[in-house]
Amino acid sequence: MARKWKAKGAEAKALADPMSKIVLQLQSSLIQSEARGILCGCSVLLAAEEEQAHLLGRAYFGNHVINAEKDKQWFQLDMEEAFFLCYSLKCLKIVGEDKRPKDVQELWQYMKSKKAAFPDFYKAYSHLRLKNWVVRPGFKYGADFVAYRHHPNLVHSDYAVLVSSEGDGEANGRLRVWSDIHGTLRLCLGVVKTLLVLSISKNGHDAACPSCLENYTVDERTVSRWVPEQGREDDTSVDVESQVSQ
CATH class of the missing domain: 3.40.1350.10 (Trna Endonuclease; Chain: A, domain 1)
Structure with missing residues (x-):
């Protein structure tokens, strides 16, 4: 199935700005700011400054949550997204609702209990x-x-x-x-x-x-x-009746 780009020039834009590069930039930014997410049920809330919010949007992590704060933007991360940033990229620390940091093992058990x-x-x-x-x-x-x-x-x-x-x-x-x-x-x-x-x-x-x-x-x-119309061989069948009559 051919890839469906959404606009003219979209493919060139994607090639010029690969996702691997964007994620590395996000990782670096979160590490430098010692970013912390807050466990909230089956998701993690992350407060991001302008640069990080831009990178989260470009890397497409989480959903932006509309709020009244002007200096920070909040993102809601699914459990897989949050654990990926925490465990695989090691760029996010996560705290419980009691504000106490959770280690990786505690997070693992918590997320298994939810899912x-x-x-x-x-x-x-x-x-x-x-x-x-x-x-x-x-x-x-x-x-x-x-x-x-x-x-x-x-x-x-x-x-x-x-x-x-x-x-x-x-x-x-x-x-x-x-x-x-x-x-x-x-x-x-x-x-x-x-x-x-x-x-x-x-x-x-x-x-x-x-x-x-x-x-x-x-x-x-x-x-x-499987679509039968697309899977047919070329019509090379032999006219058996005409052969027999000869």
């Missing part, structure tokens, strides 16, 4: 983010995530992503029967996306601590809907 499949979802999220894909929630498309090659203002998402956890069946049980597969593929076709299934294998390791992620592996599979 049982968090280890698998985080592995899938970080797998794509470390390849410089922009990863966003996919519930509008019946998926776990959607993946963009660059900023969503420049390009449409390439993939609707389903996370398949080891031992839980195909894509957490959502693709076990033909009707599920057919419906999911029709939905992806309707929104011009390719279905990407990320199968997470724990390889015998439990999810007791985040270091176990190093032993997890990710299998990528794209699934497409």
Whole structure:
């Protein structure tokens, strides 16, 4: 499926300003300011100054929260986004609602308590983010995530992503029967996306601590809907009746 750029010149703009460079700039800015996020239910709130708010927007982390403060802007990060900045990029510290800093192990246990499949979802999220894909929630498309090659203002998402956890069946049980597969593929076709299934294998390791992620592996599979009209061979059939009559 061809990548769908949103405007003339968008591809050139993306190539001139790669996502890897933007994320490095964000990482540096957050480290220098000793940025801190605040746990709030199933998300993390981050107060950003003007430069950081600009970089968060360019790297497409979190959702901007409208507020009345003039000197700071607030961003709401999903758990996978916040843990990625904290654990993988090591540029964000996170505190609880009691203002006490939480170490990585405490965060890991907290996020697992809020979302049982968090280890698998985080592995899938970080797998794509470390390849410089922009990863966003996919519930509008019946998926776990959607993946963009660059900023969503420049390009449409390439993939609707389903996370398949080891031992839980195909894509957490959502693709076990033909009707599920057919419906999911029709939905992806309707929104011009390719279905990407990320199968997470724990390889015998439990999810007791985040270091176990190093032993997890990710299998990528794209699934497409077979369209008979597009799969036909050229019409090279032989006229059997005319041959027999001769």
